[in-house]
Amino acid sequence: MKKKLYVFLMIIVWMSAFCVEGLWAETLRVGTKEAPPFAMKDKEGHWEGISIELWDRIAKNLKLDYVFVNQKDIDHLLAGVRDASLDAGIAAITITAPRETVLDFSHSYFTTGLGIAVPKKEANGWVTVMRALFSFKMLLIISFLVLILLLVGTLAWLMERKRNPEHFDPNPIKGIAGGIWWAAVTMTTVGYGDLTPKTMGGRLIALLWMFASMLLVSSVIATVASTLTLAKLEPEVSGPNDLAKIETATIASSISDKYLRERHLRYVYYDSVDAGLKGVKNGEVGAMVYDEPLLKYTIMKKFSQSLMVTDALFENQNYAIAFPEKSPLREKVNRELLKIIHSQEWQHILHKYLGT
Template sequence: MNNRNFLWSWPATWLFLLLISGLGSPALAQTGDGQPASDDMVAAAMPAAERGVRLRVGTKAAPPFVVENERGEFSGVSIVLWEAVADRLGIEYDYVPSDLAGLFSGLEDGALDLSVAALTVTASREANIDFSYPFYSTGLAIAVPANDGSAVWATIRRFFSWQFLTALAALTVVLLAVGVIIWLFERRANAEEFGGSTAQGLGSGFWWAAVTMTTVGYGDKAPKTLGGRLIGLVWMFAAIIIISSFTAAIATSLTVDRLSSGIKGVQDLADARVVTVEGSAAAQALRDRGIAFSVRTELEDGLAALADGRVDAVVYDSPLLNYRVKNAYGDTLTVLESVFDRQDYAFALPQGSDLREPINRAILEYLASDAWRDTLTEYLGSQP
């Protein structure tokens, strides 16, 4: 071989070797959906893949962000996003069902590697764990009873409320008791007005007690015995107190239902019976505003109480509240259009997790895709 051919063959060989090595370089690697993955993203995700680790991903049903079917399979906005991110990074995982508190405590004690649901980013939570880049922004909303009739019918319905009927029954018992006493005193000495059969006498006593209490005093019946007149004197003064108490009770029974229909925004919650989910961002928001509230373990429990008239309003994340009311309480409950206190949803990770940065980049790439917009439309309806 002459020197010229020998020198020519070496550059060609080196060029061939460089091309082969370039085809296998991380810079040209691709993600599961065909999108190019950056060197840093692949490098950051490699440790888990190299060790063959399957991430323990905590989740809980929170439609439409996490929807669980009867077979225990998960879908929804958050699930679609996470599975796209995991596919991009080549991460294997298993879902671990949990309650809301467990999604955060599990990250702190090492039971979970990631939590995926409708998790709101808050300062108090950030102090103990890390969050990914927020993938959805919303706010808190208020569910109230639907206006299912005219104002006239609503007023009539209040007269048949439990509070009104209870007050009416108590007053009837008091009038009957006074009527019996006056009848016992007057039945013989004043038989013309309180005599007759037992039923007639008791009826006359009840009538006298009622007209005396209301200060109408028709004058058709009046006690004549000393005992009867003393009872009448005491009853006239006692009736002033009783009628005032009864009026207050009636006013309460007639206005308690107006609270729900009168709630137009967060400013109307101060005097209402409010309920939310225990440990939620909504509970903290209400607490910060000084609004008294009770809690339920699940959103469904609060909505059931609202539908039954045991509370006046349910406060919770707008998309979750709208989804549940629309699908289960469309005829009885409604969600006000106004929202307050912005809520940002994100994935939750243990503090200092190496996966946070690659997950953030994968999220940002997916949020810019048509697939993400299609997902929002599928689960949340038309998007602005």
Template sequence: MALAVSAQAQTQASPQESTAENGANSMVVATREAPPFAMKNEDGEWHGLAIELWRNIAEGKGYDYRFVESDLAGMIDGLQDGRYDASVGALTITAEREELVDFTHPFYATGFGIVTRKSSPGWLNLFNNFFTLGFLKAVLALSALLMLVGVLFWLAERKHNTEEFPEGARGIGSGFWFSAVTMTTVGYGDKAPRSTAGKILALIWMFAAIIIISTFTGMIASSLTAGQISGAISGPDELDSVKVGSIEKSASDEWLSDQGVGFSHYPDVAAGLEAVDAGELDAFVYDAPLLRYSVKQMQLGNLRMLPGSFGRQDYGIALPAGSALREPIDIALLREIESRSWRDDLQKMLGKGD
């Protein structure tokens, strides 16, 4: 239910006093687009989870107000200089912001989400995984081990079995071949140790090879499977090795900086997701519910959200420091979020994920 608005509200307030506490009848409430908590339709009217929450509080308390659009930094700065009486939306409570303004009790708890690209499906993607740096390192390490064992076989056999393990590079190659077929349990039988030392070495290598080949097979299978089901990254620990984007002066900005992750700034979620979809970014980090909603609404089928959320966020309504409105708004807010209608709205807009 829309409430009446007084156009003279802001001009009656001094820079140090909010309009509502200065005796004016109309409050100036700042917000910004952050679907599904704050959205603006084609007629310029605001709606969304946080907007409707504020409307219910204002209606119950008899507050007269009007919405004004701001940016993220302005929602805090405007409370400090008296332009706004409240800031409503997906506004995260942080220690840095709490030093500048007051917050109500949290009305929604969440974390940060990560959006990345889906892997290319099918055999092409599986084939590409064989040419990753990790796979190459594993193959080189295994080859080096086979060469080492092959040289040991050659040293043990070169004087006792010169036909199969001759001197020089050809004999070393024979040792490498024997160590490889023994490890894979193929055992062509074209070469076999004749000396006692060679036979003992072969016996030790057979048992060791069982453990080595099992471990190596598991590593390769894990690597290829992870490559099939993941996009550019599989978790927050990998953010420092890929191209990351977020929104400047947001809570995710602070979180990424604390984690030592460098990232590019984007004006809004839509721009960041489009950059990931176009391959300009490997991951975009922001509030999990906002990302989940935007990915669904934008219908970018090439994107996926990583399971779960990271860090901690609490959304609250921001008020000027020392505001007398904090206590009555807190009481009304708690009543609202304890209601069945609030839970139903969350379920409708965000689904079971949040």
């Protein structure tokens, strides 16, 4: 009896293995879409990119036969995976809680976030200059100078008020005011000569102040010049908090679409990253919000002279391969995926497309 049971179990195991091998022996339909630099077509129409090369290596290691099936957009791609007309989906697909309820995902192979593409142009005019001059940073510099002049002027008055009353009035208000005037003209190297220290202490303060003034003035000039330059180059939008000021471009059904909609921000849809960035360049919208690596790659290739991506990275995302629920492929793919992304070969792939 035990022998028969053993034979029966072996037959079931063999048949299960045969079924799985039979499934994988078929040509898999892998859905993808244009998402440079993760999935894109070369001049000959062949698929390439970070995600494409990852799948190529996984399939090679697992000896899978497959064909890439181009999808119009992310909605069609995920729908095809969900109804199992596609065996897998790969491009720049972000793992989200709603998607996880109807799909299965591989381990994440790339972590990124949303970025903001803005015009790279120099702003001119008196408005920009005045705004920079009356910025918080400039007010701090002016306040610091006033305090220094007050300190030096008061010290000079304390030294000179008794022995040099004709130049530094003994009256505190008049005397300190005169001291501040003397400190200011000395700092700017004008030196009218109407007020001159005569005591040893006063002259020592004057000597130290002359040398300190040279360093102070050069530092202030450098800071002011830097502030004005940055004001001319700094875009109107530098982070997500600035998006309320403008109308923004994005792509429908994307993570950026969800982000903008939930915050009730003004935005318009474009069919692709390329089209959205053209809208920013042409002044149709003030910025584009989308996955940062896709923005950076497209700008590097086509808009490097006119657009830039801000330093702000927000709404972290994890890219993964999508599978129909309970797909027998997922576990095997996960094992190979982990081997690949922890290899030197993966670093070469990333450097090839991202330069990092």
